[in-house]
Amino acid sequence: MNTTVMKDRSQERQKRMLADYFKRLAVSRENGWKNVYTFVPGNLTELILSFDLLPVLPEINALQSGMRKKSGAFIQEAEKAGHSEDVCAYVKSDLGMLRGGNIGPTGEPLPSPDLLLLSYTGCFTFMKWFEILREETGAPTLMLHVPFQGEGRVTREMRDYVIRQLKTEVIPALEKLSGKAYDESRLAEMLARSRAMEDDLVHVLESAKRKPSPIDGYFAAVYYIGPIFSAFRGTEDAQHYYRELREEVDARIAQGIGPMTPDGPMPPEKFRLVVEGPPAWTHFNELWRMFHAEGAVIVASTYTKVGGVYDDGFRHDPSDPLGTLADYCLGCYTNRSMQDRVNMIARYVKDYDADGFMINSVKSCNSFSAGQLLILREVERLTGRPGGFFESDLVDPRYFSAANIKNRVESYLQMLDQRRTGGASA
């Protein structure tokens, strides 16, 4: 029972943090608080917060719309306005929400953007997304071009380019918007906190190396990454959250308890899997159930690295604030080369001793999806463990075919079972 109480503590805190955050946004206009819209990968949360500006993350709003089953209507609204069925559903969900009065996930209105900080990191669509919001709202865009790690490494030139943009364009724009001067010591203070929470997050994620795993490293972990990937990195609240979460997970380990699911404690761990690709937000619990009901725990995932890859050693470095922000932006998962992604998944399969890996290929996101079938082949080749493949979408409910996905997941798990038992009871 103790664990339930402790589990509740971090969850409750996150809930409160989000409620406060959306409340602040709702009353930001009358209080004269300015906001900055930006994206999860390569987000400059500490920098934005150091100017007392409010970060708004349309991706998070879109995925929340998906989880609350509102995205379908939003998407149709955007398609009525001329947007193609073929393109990213996050964009369409966001646009539909904006056109419907920009009512956020908590039912409170979101302020329209004061600045669209276009951290162009690992996703081409980001660029178009903010161009569209610029058309809709008249807010200016501010481009932060983060070069892609096409060659599988970050060069000095790439890093300098990002730092120069921060110095000569991003910071002046934030100074102008906030009316405050850039305060590097304040930024450094926040980055130090980020560093601490990154340690805790990695501890939590890596706890899944244990058998049985105390956490689900995908479905549950998307809640764990919530604060650090969004508007809270570098805040005291988030620092507490991660400390609490770490303690809760440690307690679970001590008690030998497995992951908790929306349907209650997970059945005994039967399969350990790595997952590549984002979840299908519109059917999040349903998708999770297809795994946990069969005793399949996700021990590691790439999606939980989109807002920062911390488990390969990177930490924000308060002694070099702008340099560390540049490193952070350049290192996000979707900004990495295909080979890097292959290596990362293969490493997860080995390090977490997974039985195999599955790819959820989402229609919306070419950055993730284009090439996943080669990733599948390569990871199988490197690990000798089988991969599985299914398709869905981020927030377009029309692309979630439960029967179709269940069929693939079930077949995959039965295959693993059969391979394991060598057909003895196959």
Place this chain on the structure above:
Amino acid sequence: MEAPVITAPAPVAPIVERCEALLNDLTFETVRQWKENHPGKKAIGWLPVWAPRELILAAGMLPVGVMGASDRLEIVKGDAYYQSYICHLPRSVLELGLNGSLDVLDGVLFPSTCDVIRNLSGMWRILFPQKYVRYVDVPQNPAMSLGGRFFAEDLRAIAAELGEVSGTPVTHESLRAAFAVCNANRRAVHDLYALRVAKPWCVPSAELYLLVRAGALLPVEEHTALIREYMQLAEASAAKPMDMARVTVRGCFCEQPPLDLIRTIERSGCWIMDDDWLIAWRWFKEDLPLEGDPFENMARVFVTDSPACPTMHLAHGVKGAALKAEIKNTGSEGVLFMAPSFCDPALLDQPMIQAAIEKAGIPWSALLYAENTGQFQVIREQAGTFADALKLS
């Protein structure tokens, strides 16, 4: 109106035939022959939308445009790597790679056109580890001191790598010489388009397309000469002026429309006054300067003189304004948006540009295609209806 039958006037026919043969050269035999005739020389491919072919040239190699395989290649292996919701171009490019047609290339440049092409660069590296592969991240921050500087540095790095591939280091001199060759080529293509605008009946769209596309396989100077020769003959042709609806086509900057699609549009009663297919060959309006640091120069021209292509982040209002100016310059009466299915840059841009030109009272119509579209009935009807509407208004 009655769709005119457009036949190649006799004098240009041999040129057009040659270009069509080049379009149909799916095994890159042309490049193979060039290499045979130039022992020890190498060839480097590049993908749409734009890549610095000047650098390839300056390293003494043949730049080869890899523009997909239209509807003429059966895709077996390429499809194995792509889900149904991804555009067609990367499938055919992979098919060409996996079936050995692209073995003749010693390397490939993949520009930062979109996430699909970006990821294809990584796939190429894995699938063809023995080949030179380079991702060319063009600057999205247009300030010279920021994006410009980064790009100049990157161009320097690419030049050094290409020099290593070819064994002939790129020097300022050789790069300037390449600039001169490509400047002349761009001027020829610009002139060809100007002729098209002045006398569309002398330069049928399909011929114009074939001529520019020939530049994917021909050495640059030979391509320039071919265009010039064609223009001389076309200008002198006896083709009679004809009045048809004048449209600008937008959206085909990467995955190329099948030739028959271009023919279909013209046969439906539309003069295509301007388009954005094969836009790499007229990416700059200005010449690249032949004085000063050529890397700096190229980067500077790139950040100041690139077209309003959906692959670029542009300042507010620029895209709509650019299209309106183009419409005015070419005397177009309407816009035909032709995007390849699942093309994120084109499709995400479209509603914004449509709104801008709608505000200006310019009519438009939109259709989707894929490089392997084999059915034009619907397109014929749509383009025909659009042409009729334009003539009536």
Place this chain on the structure above:
Amino acid sequence: MKCFVGIDLGSTTTKSVVLDAEGRVIGRGITNSRSNYEVACDVARREAFHSVRFALCARALEERQMDALVRTALMDSLTRGFRLAQHRAQLAALRECLTEDATQVESFHAGRDIKGPVAEIIVEMEALAEPLFSAGATLKSDFFRDIAASQYAAGAKKRSCPERRPFEALLSVFDKAILRTENRILEPDFATGAGRAIEVALAEALLSEQNAEAIRSTLREAFNVPLDVIDSAGTGYGRARLPFEKRQIRSEILCHGLGAHHMFPNTRTVLDIGGQDTKAIQVDEAGLVRMFQMNDRCAAGCGRYLGYIADEMNLGLHELGPLAQQSKAPVKINSTCTVFAGAEIRDRLTLGQKREDILAGLHRAVMLRAMSLLARSGGIHDEFTFTGGVARNETAVSVLRKLVAQNYGERTLNISTDSIYTGALGAALFALRDAPAEVAA
């Protein structure tokens, strides 16, 4: 006799295979899938058991050392007689449903004349029953639904008139009635079914009274052998809705792998093209799945696609392949999108393209997609087994053969005439292997 049953509940057809305790296939049954999965499953199973009994009869006659010609004729007439009885039982049920529905429709629409023509059509259909199962007659379909539908439509066409008896209205009565008919389990009892069939067969065989009596008792004995189902397993698209326990439900992938391996023990790669899914499966020497890929979310290029095409061209599914074989100049078709299939066909026909050339192109497009999926799953290894409904289509097979040779070189391509039963066979094998000790004993 101990039996193990496998059921494959597919989107188009439901199949059943019965194994004996030694793992030999002793019966197969098939029916069209329908809204009531339980009934579909039950009908397929009954059909499989009927085939077991007929096989037992044939074996018993063989053991009597009966003349082969006489035996074949006897079995043929026995089968036809039994089928006729089944058909009549279904017709009787259909009559009931049709009458009810026609009455209802007429009471809703004053001035319509529906009951009369429907009654006439039923009489006509009943008169057609006997010739349908007479010696030498070939059935257009194995399924009552298809036969009844075409007979009814012909009858309705003759009797329709726009004002009082609109064709559509007549058809809709049938569409409703057949659904209800199908979802009932209809079996003639032994006396009217097998019993009468035996009498008819014996009469047709012109046997002496004494001889006839001996054979009668042999056949009756064979028909009455107790068949004990030790265990069952289910698979297929609708497997989750089969009336089985969870342990008895197997994924199609595993079943197709095992089934194909059982039919052709050297199988390493399996391609299955079913109604909704295409599957490429790699199996090891024991028939265990190493890797698999299924078509992506889009059902383009699956069996159902050919179904749409057949509907669009007003052809039976089994007529597509032979027609495509006649093509001299196949057209190039790049899209196998089911959504656009109809429009594409109409456009092409308008352009004057020949049906056979379009069909040849379509078959190629379908097989190209299958090739991609095979490549995705790890290629084609020797031996290569092709299963599923589409494997019965000779054009599809010949296109596949060429594509395999082009892309992978020489491969042994296995196709069983019973390939449609592969999934059900795999399921039955699982039932045999996994039957809990207490039930198997």
